[in-house]
Amino acid sequence: MKKIGVLTSGGDAPGMNAAIRAVVRYGIFNNINVVGIKNGFRGLVEGDSMEMSLSSVADIIHRGGTVLGSARSKDFQEKEGFERALKNVKYLGLDGIVTIGGDGTFKGAMELAKAGVPTIGIPGTIDNDLAYTQYTLGFFTALTTVLESVEKIRDTSSSHGRTNVIQVMGRNCGDIALYAGLAGGAEMVIIPEVDYNIDEVCDKIMQGRARGKKHSIIILAEGAGDAKDISELIEKKTGVGTRYSVLGYTQRGGTPSAFDRLMGSQMGAMAVELLTSSVSNRVLGIKGNEIFHMDIEEALSMEKKFDEKSYELTKILSI
Ligand code: F6P
Secondary structure, eight states: OOOOEEEEEEEEEEEEHHHHHHHHHHHHTOOOOEETTTTTTHHHTTOEEEOOOOOTTTOOOOOOOOOOOEEEEEEEHHHHHHHHHHHHHHHTEEEEEEEESSSHHHHHHHHHHTTTTOOOEBBBTTTTOOOSSSHHHTHHHHHHHHHHHHHHHHHHHOOOOOEEEEEOOTTTTHHHHHHHHHHHHSSEEEEETTTHHHHHHHHHHHHHTTTTOOOOOEEEEEEGOOHHHHHHHHHHHSOOEEEEEEEGGGGGGGGOHHHHHHHHHHHHHHHHHHHOOOOOOOOEEETTTEEEEEEEHHHHHOOOOHHHHHHHHHHHHHH
């Protein structure tokens, strides 16, 4: 193993830079040249890359985003683009590639692996929607960002005696909403994993008001509905002033949490270690305090288990 590539793909996530830094420095420490591929698989198709040095990753461990850039490449998914990418892998002399991202990234990595390019995947997405791993890079930072907003919105919600619907990201996964709801003391979470009944939501709001609650916070996962529609319906049914906020991209940026930096650093080093030991076509995950690896295809075929216990607990604790 003489030369490896590293790329970040899909939605960026805090902690990706820590992982890039670890791949580069752990690689160089082990006498491996590291090439940074810009803008994910698009960079591989276009041959857009840069040689990484120790100093190229200085001062990035604490920064959100990804210094390599990220994209969702359609070209890479098509035959012609994919073949161009393979040619570039050869041209650059890459013996393996570390791919950092979510399920789309891992699908791309799996295709490369099938075509004979050794790959290791590091889970990086704020959505926490990968079934095989307990957590993904960026999830906890995004959660903290959401909680900061929830607390601010709660202040004004209390002052005005309103209901506030807060829409968070997560695509088809409700984890950001669920854990922000539990950690933020929301009255209710609405997530794609559970069918909701608007009358039950309204009853919960009215019960809370009857026992003197000044505000109601509803955290809505983007995959479960539209904040504007739901808040209008709640106001109509309850007669309580209701506002909504869509937190949007603030959730994807910002200083990565200690956990995301640690996980990024450890996973980056492990990815290099695996490639140098001729172990490839694996993805890294975390369970408890342990970082593990598993077959990429197997990981992608797993179905995410819904944390029903936390969902029920959120409801109980907000009575
Ligand atoms: O996958 C991360 C994520 O932020 C999702 O939560 C969201 O639905 C999506 O990306 C937004 O994608 P884009 O950056 O393409 O608008």
